[in-house]
Amino acid sequence: MLIFNTRTQNKEEFIPSEPSKVKIYVCGPTVYDLCHIGHARSYVCFDVLKRYLIELGYRVVHIQNFTDIDDKIFERARREGVSSSEISERYINEYFKDMDALNIMRASKYTRVTEYLQKIVEIVEKLLNSGYAYRYGNEIYFDVEASGGFGELIKNVEEFIVDSIKVEGKRKPFDFVLWKFDENGFNSKIGRGFPGWHAECVVMSMENLGNEIDIHWGGKDLIYPHHECESLIAKALVGKRFVKYWMHNGLVLLEGRKMSKSSSKIYIREILKYYPAPVLRMWILSKHYRRDLSFSEEDLNTAWKKYEKIKRAAKKAGDEENSKTKEYIQEFLSAMNDDMNTEKAIEVVEEFSEKNLHGLRLYKIFERVLGIEL
Numbered sequence: 001m002l003i004f005n006t007r008t009q010n011k012e013e014f015i016p017s018e019p020s021k022v023k024i025y026v027c028g029p030t031v032y033d034l035c036h037i038g039h040a041r042s043y044v045c046f047d048v049l050k051r052y053l054i055e056l057g058y059r060v061v062h063i064q065n066f067t068d069i070d071d072k073i074f075e076r077a078r079r080e081g082v083s084s085s086e087i088s089e090r091y092i093n094e095y096f097k098d099m100d101a102l103n104i105m106r107a108s109k110y111t112r113v114t115e116y117l118q119k120i121v122e123i124v125e126k127l128l129n130s131g132y133a134y135r136y137g138n139e140i141y142f143d144v145e146a147s148g149g150f151g152e153l154i155k156n157v158e159e160f161i162v163d164s165i166k167v168e169g170k171r172k173p174f175d176f177v178l179w180k181f182d183e184n185g186f187n188s189k190i191g192r193g194f195p196g197w198h199a200e201c202v203v204m205s206m207e208n209l210g211n212e213i214d215i216h217w218g219g220k221d222l223i224y225p226h227h228e229c230e231s232l233i234a235k236a237l238v239g240k241r242f243v244k245y246w247m248h249n250g251l252v253l254l255e256g257r258k259m260s261k262s263s264s265k266i267y268i269r270e271i272l273k274y275y276p277a278p279v280l281r282m283w284i285l286s287k288h289y290r291r292d293l294s295f296s297e298e299d300l301n302t303a304w305k306k307y308e309k310i311k312r313a314a315k316k317a318g319d320e321e322n323s324k325t326k327e328y329i330q331e332f333l334s335a336m337n338d339d340m341n342t343e344k345a346i347e348v349v350e351e352f353s354e355k356n357l358h359g360l361r362l363y364k365i366f367e368r369v370l371g372i373e374l
């Protein structure tokens with residue numbers, strides 16, 4: 001199978017570090033609100049990658065986190081007059097409701113930042129002792145220059161300077177926070193405070209999957225700073241690259257803008273009031289995962305029609321096969337082997353159904369791999 005690696009900007013043959021096992025880390029949600037269609041897209045696309053790897057015979061170990069320490073969680077807790085753990089607990093439960101409704105396979109293990117605080121503090125200490133981190137004012141910063149600088153995923157760091165220089169009080173514009181001292185924070189051996197975002201995923205990944213993982217998945221908005229900073233921390237800790245294949249999905253746009261930058265969000269459960277879950281999956285998978293996807297009811301309706309057409313044909317299809325069936329199955333698999341081209345794979349099944357060709361096997365593969373129940 002070919003996979004597009006963000007690091008090399010190329011499609012590469014997928015070869016996991018162990019022959020039949022794939023170790024994957026996926027950046028999970030910050031649990032302060034319901035999941036929106038941006039989440040639906042990222043997790044549906046990832047779910048298909050996982051299903052396809054299983055189809056190919058791999059054993060997939062999938063670790064996913066919940067960011068349950070974040071200012072947005074604290075703010076909501078203050079507003080509602082409840083504890084932050086009540087907020088994160090609530091939205092973790094809601095997350096599972098939405099993901100189950102979307103037929104998304106569960107991870108091997110879900111981790112929470114609050115469970116890894118002492119481990120995070122340990123690596124902060126390690127980085128301080130080895131000269132990769134320094135204290136400045138109320139924060140401990142990671143020293144980007146000392147670690148060799150950016151470049152794992154982004155080639156032109158100057159593009160990002162505008163966002164970075166807004167943070168004041170550090171020695172260099174790109175250095176990022178590993179620990180913020182705060183009396184209201186969590187107790188630790190270095191003092192009360194909060195962990196920085198980037199360190200958490202490195203710790204949760206390494207604690208569960210070891211020093212090298214095969215695939216790290218996330219939305220493309222996480223490339224910088226999150227994933228670039230993760231890769232620097234990991235390199236400083238173990239002296240080498242910790243991710244073999246970086247994979248990133250495109251964004252969902254509302255009227256041409258990224259959803260988090262727009263005033264409104266479209267929640268998954270709002271769409272599921274009007275569209276069945278298989279149709280939502282069909283719409284998401286009708287576009288290649290790396291491209292941006294514009295939200296459009298018209299496109300959802302088109303996906304619904306396609307879904308009904310395939311479903312009708314599948315109900316009529318028998319077990320008998322001929323050479324055409326095998327050809328179509330081969331084409332479906334070739335599309336999936338080409339950096340998970342679900343857009344093409346759906347077209348293949350659509351054409352098969354239009355021609356009323358027999359062969360239930362193709363529909364079964366479609367259901368298993370794309371997770372769209374017929």
Ligand SMILES: [Zn+2]
Binds near residue numbers: 026027028201226
């Ligand atoms: Zn992450």
